[in-house]
Amino acid sequence: MSSRDNGSAATPSAPSVKEGVKLRRVVPMDVIHAVTTATCPRTSRLLLQAFPERSHDRVELISRLIALGLITYGEHAVNYRVMMQTARCWSGISSRDARQTAMAIVKAFGLIALVGEPLRLSKRTYRALLRREMAMRFGNAAVQKMLSDEVLARNLSTSTSEGGDAPGTAAVGAPAFGQSAFDVAANGVEACVGLLYNTQCLFLSSFWSAPFLIGCAVFGQVQQSTRAADxxxxxxxxxxxxxxxxxxxxxxxxxxxxxxxxxxxxxxxxxxxxxxxxxxxxxxxxxxxxxxxxxxxxxxxxxxxxxxxxxxxSVLPRLIRGVAVELWDLQVAIMSFNGFRAALRSLVENMSTLRTAEAHAMHVSNLHDALDAVTSGDHERGLSSVHVNTPEDDMSLIEVESLTVQDYEGRDIIRGLDFVLCRGGSLAIVGSVGCGKTLLVKTLAGLWSNGRGGVRLISRTRSCVLSRKPYLPRGTLLDICVYPTCAADIGVETHELLVQVMLALGLGRHIEYLDVITAWDDKLSLSEQQRVAICRAVVNRAELCILDDATCAMDPTDRVAAYDILKKHVGGVLSLGDEVTLPKYHDRTIRLHADGTSSEFTDIASPMKGGSVEGVANTISQDSFSERTSTSVSASQAKESPAKSVNTFNPLQMDASRRENQFIRQQKKNVARVLGVKPEKLGVVPTPTKQQKRSPATGKNLSFDPLN
The missing domain is CATH 1.10.287 (Helix Hairpins)
Structure with a gap:
């Protein structure tokens, strides 16, 4: 009965025991974390970022360090067994036992060759593997952060260098930090295993002299560290x-x-x-x-x-008391004492490795801080962001709804922009310099989020953005034409398509130099570089092509060929620029005004839509003139005296008629330039030269002017 009562009484206290065990487990980890944070804050912060608490990566790292500790423990155990066989060898020699000596030598060599050295080799290989993985982990994180789309689009090389550390230094320092951090952990594990094993051996050899030997080793290491500081x-x-x-x-x-x-x-x-x-x-x-x-x-x-x-x-007290001391115990004490000293010295010297890791961590941490400060500056200023999603309809390539784009200073440079671009369509967005076309391109590509509204765009892997000055990577001309695809990954069909496109764009003379490596950005003109970018969009099978003044350097013939190829091989074309001739290559046109607003009108200059060109030109001229001259004519009529007759000669009316003729003529010339036809086709009389103004017979100037 009493036993049951004791058992029942012990049952409620079980949770408190578990809680105590849990606390004893947690407190050492907290102490270790506090010590590492105080001694090496940057290293601790980077390690916590790379290996968060309760994550699979941290568990995997700890398990690998435990495996390294087990291998080190096995290596110490093998050394202990080899020393034991060596002692037996000396014992056989002293007793003149050849068989015992031979067996001890064979066992010692067998342990060294079959167990000891393989363990040592596996430990070194395992450490090298883990050092490489740590270097790749931190190196990849730094490189990916520096080469992310947001960082590249914002061109943060200047801002990161102002922080005191160049990005290249941080990129090289990140792998070095990973290796140094792992060396600190691995050396610490190996030193702790060595301390524990050698302490165990010291207590096994002589329980009473072990504390004295351990105290001597610690005192000697403290003195050496003090002398090193001196x-x-x-x-x-x-x-x-x-x-x-x-x-x-x-x-x-x-x-x-x-x-x-x-x-x-x-x-x-x-x-x-x-x-x-x-x-x-x-x-x-x-x-x-x-x-x-x-x-x-x-x-x-x-x-x-x-x-x-x-x-x-340490064995003198036992000899004084008359206790027998075996030679084996003395040899174990010597070996364990030296091993304890070596492990303690390795643990102290590991502090220099920790300082190296902290120095590398400073470069990497400064890089992350600089990038985070610049990329998160917009959110700190309270700027709203543009929501970028994918279109719900498979026919839509771009859907823009109430888009407001803000510039670098937070001002609304584009307000309330709405348009939809479907497959097979083409849209031109024109405007003057500084109206926000480039920021609009970055917003559509997901590289600029300052603003409001929504953008639905197909995946970036299925779209291609071409700028005024295309990026030409290093390598052959084939590498440039298929970028970002690797030239080794293209097939025969893609190569044939590239040749056809180059011939259509007037780049046929460069086909034989596709495998030549040279400075192509110096060899190719800006027009040729833009045509190469067109080839890049076609070869990569882009479903959407966004052109940011990407044809400004081409002549009219090359520009027509470029848009014909894009409409043939690309699902949709969106062009932005300030060219007068840009609308005629597209189905629709949106004009961005200086105040941030926009207006859409159909492509009146497209000769592919049918209709009379002359009629359109006359309509444009008359409408434009009526808007411009209505104010001046009404003002001149208001100044006339009401008593005068309508047929009375009025020089103001003659001047207005003359200005009307000149304005209509200029408008017709503009329309002819847009359409790419001669002005005579629209009824514009060419301006006579000095030779034409002279009479063929007398050589005197003619008295009439055809313009009037």
Whole structure:
């Protein structure tokens, strides 16, 4: 009954025991985290970002470190067994037992060859593998962040360099940080395993002398660390000696170069005196360095020499009491003591590796801080963002709804833009310089989010954006034409399509140089570079092509060929620019005004839509003139006296008629230039030259003017 009562009474207290165990498990981890955060904050922060708490990556890293510790423990155990066989070998030799000696030698060599060295090789290979994975992890994170679309679109190279660290330094420092951080963890694990194993061996060899040996090892390491800190004086003297040597070389070089001038000025004595003083100072600094090094290393060398005798001295109390001491126990104590000292020294020296990791972490952390500060600056200013999604309809390529785009200063540069571009369609967005066309392109591509409204765009992998100055990567001309696709991944069909497109765009003379590596950005003109970009859009099978002044350098013939090819091979075309001829290549046109508003009108200049060109031109001229001259004519009529008759001669009316003729003529010329036809086709009389104005018979000027 009492046993049941005890059992029942013990049952409620079980959760408290579990909670106590849980607390004992958590508290050491908290202490370790607090210590690492205090000693190396940047390293700790980067490791927490790469390996969050309760994540699979952190569990995997800890398991790998545990596996490395187990391999290290096995290596120590093998060394212990090899030493045991060595002791048996010496015992066989002392007892003149050849068989025991031979068996001990065979077992020792077998352990070394079959277990010890394979374990050591596997540990080194495993460490190299983990170092590579850590370097790749942090290196990939840094490179991907620096080469992300948002960073590239905002051109943050200047802003990151202002932070004090160049991006290239951080990119190289990220893998080095990963390796150094892993070295710190691996060295710590191996040192801790060595300490535990050698402590166990010390207590097994002599339980009472083990604390004394451990205390001696710790005291000796503390003294060595203190002496190493005192060695900074010797390093300072060494730096002074090197500075004096450098100054002496400079003085001798100066004397050799200006020897004649020094001799003529009787300055050899002065130069010699300064050189001798510099030499004497350098030698004095060198002497101080040697003395300080000797004084610093004296105690450490005495301790290292006497460390072999410390385990032997630890058995003196037992010998005094008359207790028998076996040679094997003494050998284990010596080996364990030296192993404990080596592990302790490795653990202390690991602090220098930690400082190296912290230095690399500073570069990487500064890079991340600079990129995060710039990319998140818009959100800190409270700017709203544009929502970018994919179209719900398969026929739609772009759907823009109430889009407002803000510039770098947060001002609304485009307001309330609405349009839809379906497959097989083409749209031109025109406007003056500075109206926000380039920011609109970045917004549609998802690279600029400052603004309001919604954008639905097909996947970026299925679209292609061509700018005024195309990007030409390094490599062959074929690499440039198929970028970003690798030239080795294209097939025969794609190569034939590229040749056809190059022939259609007037790039046939470059076909034989597709495999040539040269500076193509210098060899190709801007027009040829833009045509190569057109080839790139076709070869990559883009469903949507967005052109940001991508045909401004082409002549009219090449421009017509470029748009014909795009309409044939690309699902939809969206062009932005300020060209007068841009609307005639598209079905619809939207004009961006200086105040941020927009207006859409049909492509009146498209000759493919049918209709009379002359009629359209006359309609445009008359409508435009009626808007411009209605105010001036009404003003002239208002100034007339009401008493005068309508048929009375009025010079203002004659001037208005003359201006009307000139304005209609100019409008017809503009329409003819847009259509690419001669002005005579629209009824525009060509302006007579000086030769035409003279009479063929008399050579005198004609009295009439055809323009009137």
């Amino acid at each position: 060695g900074y004086d010797a390093k300072r003297e060494a730096h002074r000696a090197e500075t004096a040597s450098t100054r002496l070389r400079e003085l001798l070089a100066h004397a050799e170069q200006n020897g004649e001038a020094i001799a003529l000025a009787n300055g050899s004595f002065t130069e010699t005196e300064e050189a001798m003083a510099t030499l004497e100072a350098g030698q004095e600094f060198a002497y101080r360095r040697e003395v300080l090094n000797a004084r610093t290393n004296f105690a450490c060398e005495v301790y290292n020499s006497a460390a072999v005798l410390v385990p032997i001295a």
